Amino acid sequence: MLVLLPPSEGKAPSGRGTALKLESLSLPGLTEARRAVLDELAELCAGDEDKAREVLGLSEGLRGEIAKNKELRSAGARPAGEIYTGVLYDALDLASLDTAAKRRASRSLLVFSGLWGAVRVTDRIPSYRCSMGVRLPGLGALGAHWRTPMAAALPEVAGDGLVLDLRSSAYTGAWKPKGEVAGRTATVRVLHAPTRKVVSHFNKATKGRIVRSLLAAGAMPADPAELVETLRDLGYEVEVQAPARAGTAWALDVLVNEVH
Numbered sequence: 168m169l170v171l172l173p174p175s176e177g178k179a180p181s182g183r184g185t186a187l188k189l190e191s192l193s194l195p196g197l198t199e200a201r202r203a204v205l206d207e208l209a210e211l212c213a214g215d216e217d218k219a220r221e222v223l224g225l226s227e228g229l230r231g232e233i234a235k236n237k238e239l240r241s242a243g244a245r246p247a248g249e250i251y252t253g254v255l256y257d258a259l260d261l262a263s264l265d266t267a268a269k270r271r272a273s274r275s276l277l278v279f280s281g282l283w284g285a286v287r288v289t290d291r292i293p294s295y296r297c298s299m300g301v302r303l304p305g306l307g308a309l310g311a312h313w314r315t316p317m318a319a320a321l322p323e324v325a326g327d328g329l330v331l332d333l334r335s336s337a338y339t340g341a342w343k344p345k346g347e348v349a350g351r352t353a354t355v356r357v358l359h360a361p362t363r364k365v366v367s368h369f370n371k372a373t374k375g376r377i378v379r380s381l382l383a384a385g386a387m388p389a390d391p392a393e394l395v396e397t398l399r400d401l402g403y404e405v406e407v408q409a410p411a412r413a414g415t416a417w418a419l420d421v422l423v424n425e426v427h
Contacts, residue, residue, distance in 0.1 A: 168387050169325050170378055171285075172278045173335040175253030181235075181293040182243035191291070196320040197284040200313065204282050205239060207303050208295075212236035223301055232296035239293055247278055248288030254368060255333075258375025261288060268382040276378070277324065279338040281309045284317060299337045310340040317342035329353065329388050332416065333374045344416065352416040353391040360404065360422040373423055377403065391417035 189198055189205070212219045212233045219225075219233045235242075248261045261272055273289045281299040286292060302308045321342045330344055330352040344352045355377070357370040380386075380401045388394040391407075398405050404422040 168275050168329045168331060168381075168389075170276050170331045170381075171334050172255070172276060172378070173333070173338050174278055174280050175251045175256055176298070177252050178250050178294045178296075179245070179252050181238075181250075182245040182291075184243045184245075185291070186241050187239065187244045187291070187293055192283065193287040193290050194285060194320050194324065197316050200316040201283055203306060204297070204303070204309065204312065207305050208236055208282065208297055209239050211303065222303065223296060224298070225296070229296070235294055236296060239295060242293035244291035244293050246288060247286045247290050247292050248272070248276075250292055250294055251278060254371035255375040258372045259379050260375075264379070264382060267385065271382050271385065271387075275382070279334055279341060284313050284341070285321070299341060310337075313341040322348055327351075329390055329394055331355070331378075331394065333378070346414050349414050349416050350410065351390050353394055353419050354416050355419045355421055357421050357423060360424050366423065369423055369425070373421060377421065391419070395419065 189201055192198070192201070211222060216230065216233050219236075220227075220230060223232070225232055261269065264272065273287060276288045277285050278288065279285050279299070280297075281301055282295050282297040283290075283292060297309075299309050299313075306312050321344075325344070325348050328351070330348060332339070332344070332352055332354045343349075355374060357366055357373040358364065359366050359369075377398065380403075381397070384401060386397045386401070388397045392409075395405050395407050398419075398421070406420040406422065408418040410417055
């Protein structure tokens, strides 16, 4: 099972230990694409701060994020699972999982990123600010920058099992499962049961809880149909729309009664 996650806007501070080593990150086929983004982002943020803030889409109050990007090569690195914070990652709470569940997380979870492309939660990275929606002056739109290297690297990472795609829309454009991989991919919406409306904050929290439930239970569903049954066994109310044709993903709706 491969679980695709979005990153978080907010991130924990960089560590005090060893600095980033690009070559040590998972998915080595992405190394050169990562280096290109890292080089331009660091150069941008070392120059005119107002220009950097405009390119990165940062408010005046987030000007300090530019300084963070200046230090990407020298800042201490921490496991990505500790760097990413926010609603989804608070609900997932990787740190409190038992040893076996943490091992499953290291094998199964892949976090998408405008800067790194995609990393495993055990990959050591510094804190940064660069969303997939950024358009760098030299490289252009990051979503487009990542499509070719991702198309080469991700099918192998997906293997022959279930792909559970929990990414937000900003990150789905960097890699879209196709063909046979798409047929064993499941996407998830979280709906308020009484109104059938998509919820926002609870959407992220529920997705984090779903991943935590699967990891804690040691559940490794082999395909979308088995995922539906597994989630129901774990207490989730799930409605499913199987694909109408081959080569398209399954669409799962998880219904919640409380919105908070």
